[in-house]
Amino acid sequence: MTEVKPVFKPNKEFAKTARIKNMCEYQALQDAAMEDYEGFWGSYAKEKIDWIEPFTNVLDESNTPFVKWFEGGKLNVAAQCIDRHLSSRKNKAAIIFEGDRGDKQIITYLELYYNVNRFSNLLKNEFGVKKGDRVVIYMPMIPEAAYAMLACARIGAIHSIVFGGFSAEALRDRIADADAKVVITADGAFRKDKPYMLKPVVDEALNGETPVQKVLVVERNGEDVTWTAGRDYSYNELIKHQAPTCDAEVMDAEDPLFLLYTSGSTGKPKGVQHNSAGYILWAQMTMEWVFDVKENDTYWCTADVGWITGHTYIVYGPLAMGATTVMFEGVPTYPDAGRPWKMVEEYKINQFYTAPTAIRVLHKSGEDEPAKYDLSSLKVLGTVGEPIDPPAWKWYYEAVGGSKCAIVDTYWQTETGGHIVSPLPGATPIKPACATFPLPGIMAEILDPQTGEKVEAGEGGYMCVTRPWPSMIRGIWGDPERFVKSYFGDVKKDGKPVYFTGDGAIYDTEGYITITGRTDDVINVSGHRMGTAEVEAAIKKHPNVAEVAVVGKPHEIKGEGIFAYVVLKSDKGVADEVEEVKAINNVIKKEIGNIALCDDIVFAPGLPKTRSGKIMRRILRSIAKGETITQDISTLEDPSVVEKIEKMVKA
């Protein structure tokens, strides 16, 4: 059954000047794409991108799923984000930065141009970085992180950002997989008024054999770090000697722009590859359509550049459209849960984009905080990363948005490059916790995995995209087979494989899409994807562990928490449970990072398995949730373990 959700109509005043003003306009765009798919995308590509040379073909599907968009076209993504704005916006703020301690910087488009050019010259001339080289960026949320990305794009190097919360081991793996020759990092940064460090993690990751030849260190917090002669260089020193202009490399539409590693259902993270033209086109178009940012607006996305949201909606999308984007180093609850609202008031933020986990934290720790500030500048509120729960939605809508702002519940993922299902703030009547409809040009459908037919209202199915779109993933770095298998193996429509997101979804009777969550062994912790297999592989490195199964468990703030069932080797009894839990979490911290620490660890006598040895995760998920097991367990290899584990979890 589909529940009937209340509907909130778009703000009439807002809709008057919105880029897409009503559902008729939305439908017309979607119909246009349906009738002439290549015409639709081709005309936007012509209009939105500053081509160095025009493309000759819109879409080549001859080697699907390896598709090519805008072949023959030449461009430079950094020039698209900076140079083309200089004639009309050179003194406009491109980036407004606020540090953890309240320090501020406003970087105009002209300043951004010089900073990125100098950075490009540094990489090229001091480090010998060339087109196609991979550069790993392991940085805090400071403007230099954006400069680093854009400098790579300017000289045609492929960046791969590793989120600052990942451990040395995780960083080492990603560096090795991408065969990166340069790492850009910082000494560290500030969090809750205290310095924290990144450079020592890089040092550890480069210990032993490594493809990395040079490390560039931005001195942000001024703490002492170790310098390896001939390898490590201070950005603050080198940048002083760089020329302020640097020619932008002429790139093919399908030249890779960046890699971003994400979790899948096996232990090894995948290097999701995005290419130049298609990615930047959709980044820009969704900024315009979904956030409807206007020339004088100030837009703030609270993500970290280490995730796809930070790539597309802090750096590339906003800059491509010539917007003012806010970058924040700190945490939303420091010094108190009023920090974001104080910033909204001070900078007169017009669009605010964050994750449900942050909304829940801000709600729980500062329910009345928004009322203390003037939030009247806000027009659009965004949410991303996981299904948002109705209470959090309601608070966001009422307390933050004053019941007058559209909430855009944007559904997408690392692989989609940009939003694929989302309300349009001036057009879509929204329903709480509902991603609503596919964006114009995106052929997203919920399909029955068995038949490949579109499902009926109320029946769950698989969230798929049936035609390639410009910003879609182009491959998994170094593993074309895994690319095909991961995304084009599960669902066929009319006999042809279609892109499957890995998420389940459901239509209501009005055709609204609600995302119900992952259908694979991937859990969503605070809006970040974590493969259970990845966490299991880490835990297995502990010498006492014989077997382990990891599942997700609903968590009040994080959405999902990590629950591990650990079977210790028979000769190693649990001497001290507290110590053993600590030891296991230490292994996770070392192998992946703090973001993958377990919320619960249970030392089980065994795992529920079928006679063929398959672990019954469904049972383990139910036990973790505290549900009573009703399914037939008599066919398990050892049914008695279920009861034993249930008792342990309840105790």
Ligand code: WT7
């Ligand atoms: C997964 C992608 C997209 C940027 C941040 C995370 C879940 C994302 C929503 C939403 C329900 C959502 C999906 C998706 N997800 N947005 N609005 N409603 N679920 O990127 O790490 O690639 O994770 O996040 O499960 O597959 P990611």
